[in-house]
Amino acid sequence: MINRHRRNHILQEDTALLTRIFL
Structure with missing residues (x-):
C-alpha cells in the first residue's frame, strides 16, 4: 500500500514536470 x-x-x-516543459 505504501x-x-x-x-x-x-x-x-x-x-507536473512534463506540464512545465510543455508550457
Whole structure:
C-alpha cells in the first residue's frame, strides 16, 4: 500500500514536470 502511494506521488510529480516543459 505504501509503495503504491509513493508511486502515485512520483507519477504526479512527473506529470507536473512534463506540464512545465510543455508550457
